[in-house]
Amino acid sequence: MRWSTLVPLVLLAVFPIVVQSDYYRHIFIIALMWVVIGSSWNLLAGYTGQVSFGHAIFFGTGAYTAGLCVTKLGISAWWGMLLGGPVAALVGLFIGWVCFRLRGPYFALATIAVGEIFRIGTTVWRDLTEGMQGILIIQSFRSKIPYYYLALVVAAACVYAIYRVINSKWGYYFVAVREDQDAAESMGISAFRYKSLSLLVSSFFTGLAGAFYMNYMAFIDPQVVFSLHYISIMAILVGIIGGVGTLWGPPVGAFIMVLLQETFRSSFFGLLPKWVSEGHVLVFGLLVIVVIRYLANGIVGDWPKISQLWSKGKPLPSATAGN
Amino acid sequence: MEVFVQTFVSGILIGGIYALVGLGMTLIMGVMKIINLAHGQLMMIAMYITFVLFEQLHLDPYFSLLVAMPALFLIGAIIQKYFLNPLLKVDSILPENQVLMTVGLGMVLTEIIRFIFQSDYKSVTTSYSSEFIYLGEISFNQAMVVAFFIAAILTLLLFFFLLKTDIGRSVRATAQNKDAALLMGINAEWITIFTYGLGSALAAAAGSLLLPIYYLFPDIGGPFTLKAFIITILGGMGSTVGAIVGGVVLGIAESMGATYISMALKEAVGMVIFLLVLIFLPGGLKAWTKI
Numbered sequence: 001m002r003w004s005t006l007v008p009l010v011l012l013a014v015f016p017i018v019v020q021s022d023y024y025r026h027i028f029i030i031a032l033m034w035v036v037i038g039s040s041w042n043l044l045a046g047y048t049g050q051v052s053f054g055h056a057i058f059f060g061t062g063a064y065t066a067g068l069c070v071t072k073l074g075i076s077a078w079w080g081m082l083l084g085g086p087v088a089a090l091v092g093l094f095i096g097w098v099c100f101r102l103r104g105p106y107f108a109l110a111t112i113a114v115g116e117i118f119r120i121g122t123t124v125w126r127d128l129t130e131g132m133q134g135i136l137i138i139q140s141f142r143s144k145i146p147y148y149y150l151a152l153v154v155a156a157a158c159v160y161a162i163y164r165v166i167n168s169k170w171g172y173y174f175v176a177v178r179e180d181q182d183a184a185e186s187m188g189i190s191a192f193r194y195k196s197l198s199l200l201v202s203s204f205f206t207g208l209a210g211a212f213y214m215n216y217m218a219f220i221d222p223q224v225v226f227s228l229h230y231i232s233i234m235a236i237l238v239g240i241i242g243g244v245g246t247l248w249g250p251p252v253g254a255f256i257m258v259l260l261q262e263t264f265r266s267s268f269f270g271l272l273p274k275w276v277s278e279g280h281v282l283v284f285g286l287l288v289i290v291v292i293r294y295l296a297n298g299i300v301g302d303w304p305k306i307s308q309l310w311s312k313g314k315p316l317p318s319a320t321a322g323n
Numbered sequence: 324m325e326v327f328v329q330t331f332v333s334g335i336l337i338g339g340i341y342a343l344v345g346l347g348m349t350l351i352m353g354v355m356k357i358i359n360l361a362h363g364q365l366m367m368i369a370m371y372i373t374f375v376l377f378e379q380l381h382l383d384p385y386f387s388l389l390v391a392m393p394a395l396f397l398i399g400a401i402i403q404k405y406f407l408n409p410l411l412k413v414d415s416i417l418p419e420n421q422v423l424m425t426v427g428l429g430m431v432l433t434e435i436i437r438f439i440f441q442s443d444y445k446s447v448t449t450s451y452s453s454e455f456i457y458l459g460e461i462s463f464n465q466a467m468v469v470a471f472f473i474a475a476i477l478t479l480l481l482f483f484f485l486l487k488t489d490i491g492r493s494v495r496a497t498a499q500n501k502d503a504a505l506l507m508g509i510n511a512e513w514i515t516i517f518t519y520g521l522g523s524a525l526a527a528a529a530g531s532l533l534l535p536i537y538y539l540f541p542d543i544g545g546p547f548t549l550k551a552f553i554i555t556i557l558g559g560m561g562s563t564v565g566a567i568v569g570g571v572v573l574g575i576a577e578s579m580g581a582t583y584i585s586m587a588l589k590e591a592v593g594m595v596i597f598l599l600v601l602i603f604l605p606g607g608l609k610a611w612t613k614i
Contacts, residue, residue, distance in 0.1 A: 051419045102601055105358050105422060109552055110601050113594045116549065120591040178416075228545070233426060240423060245416040282434035288427030289406065296415030 062210025088207020243298025338574025399523025
């Protein structure tokens with residue numbers, strides 16, 4: 001990791017000092033949370049090739065772990081920051097044990113199914129989760145600053161951990177499994193084991209993000225934290241828009257998606273008529289179509305292609321040319 | 324006992340319509356080897372077409388099949404030609420590119436409809452929506468019975484088409500082995516476009532048939548996409564007979580779940596079956612039926 005990678009970190013660290021508005025701080029906190037979820041999803045999908053449509057499971061598990069600390073154990077929701085990750089990782093291991101016997105699109109389908117079971121299960125099991133009523137706690141801080149720096153630390157730790165993982169032996173095994181599972185197995189790499197390890201790291205950080213969400217938003221209910229559309233699909237969008245299989249793709253994707261979402265939700269900060277705010281999902285959809293069609297490897301992955309648009313140089317040879 | 328038979332019967336009736344949804348999905352999955360995660364959304368579009376025809380022209384939902392099916396055929400063909408086929412030439416890290424594309428398409432379709440019709444619940448009330456036929460103690464909703472029979476006729480026509488016509492044979496050949504089909508002089512790209520259109524048209528038929536007994540809102544697509552792939556997995560990938568069995572099994576299971584477990588868990592029943600089948604019977608019911 002080069003020193004220049006510290007530049008975005010420093011910029012993000014001074015952001016809340018420069019910008020006084022709590023509104024923009026809030027947007028950045030949410031974006032940092034999505035950096036964590038998107039990067040975790042990317043480790044499993046982009047590097048290990050297991051496209052998960054169910055990251056809401058881990059996010060929701062982390063959030064509910066923190067919430068249940070308050071309602072059932074009577075301790076602070078901050079314990080959730082310690083417990084949320086490990087509990088989500090355990091859930092992840094179990095789900096991996098069930099779902100990793102399936103490959104490719106079947107795995108994706110199974111994760112949708114498990115995600116929906118979790119969502120419906122937590123809605124119905126009122127004794128434990130309060131069902132649709134959700135869990136409401138009292139925020140510890142009124143200022144956004146502590147939350148901001150906590151989110152920044154978690155996001156930085158997550159990206160750094162994933163950086164370390166993908167540059168270790170594990171990372172190469174993950175890519176081997178992604179490229180050709182059978183070939184990897186015949187080289188003596190246990191696909192199941194390395195998929196599980198990838199899922200373990202991925203679900204740990206997603207659970208941590210969930211626990212952070214509980215502490216920060218102070219309210220959760222199953223329809224929000226286990227949502228297929230707002231969490232699982234959003235995680236995929238963050239990954240795809242930024243670029244799957246790249247370290248910096250999901251962080252870039254997270255900021256693009258959250259800023260875009262907020263821009264549209266607020267009708268371009270009140271500058272355009274109100275109906276524009278209803279269009280943010282439509283814009284997401286169109287963005288996905290355009291990105292998949294023309295930038296298959298995302299904004300970071302296809303950056304040379306994009307920068308070529310306004311430099312008049314010769315077109316770059318494609319990555320596969322000569323193979 | 325009566326409750327059981329009643330539950331069973333309504334499960335079979337709704338299962339007939341589910342089978343149509345599943346058949347469309349199976350055809351697409353068989354030929355393109357992708358999961359069409361916009362399937363329910365295409366059905367939703369057809370339901371809105373039917374709804375508009377009913378509101379504006381007072382056209383009976385069953386007659387609007389004749390409009391909704393060709394319209395969705397066209398939409399499906401356009402999606403395949405301009406959105407999915409070009410992706411075959413793009414190289415990317417994730418092989419699930421086309422699946423993710425259908426997610427995007429589904430979102431766009433839902434949101435366009437939301438723009439036009441808002442999020443309100445709508446329904447079509449026909450003279451026969453709440454008419455019942457009684458057979459002993461068991462009641463049959465007239466609209467559901469009619470829908471079931473139309474679904475059955477459409478299914479038979481589909482089988483006739485797949486088994487007896489040249490295009491149908493080409494579709495099956497492409498599903499079996501695309502490269503070999505190409506070598507035999509079949510225009511495989513055209514077949515994929517045709518198949519996606521056909522699959523969408525079948526979803527459209529299911530939507531139009533369902534409308535008199537169901538309600539309608541833009542987000543209805545998602546749950547039906549889930550149902551469609553549950554049926555497909557249940558029946559075994561690419562097996563058309565399996566899709567019919569899968570549809571009926573899902574209909575019965577949901578209906579039983581709603582009666583004997585709880586209404587709230589109705590959707591979860593399908594998911595649990597789906598997971599169990601994926602894990603313990605990966606080939607779906609095809610493993611037993613051998614078709």
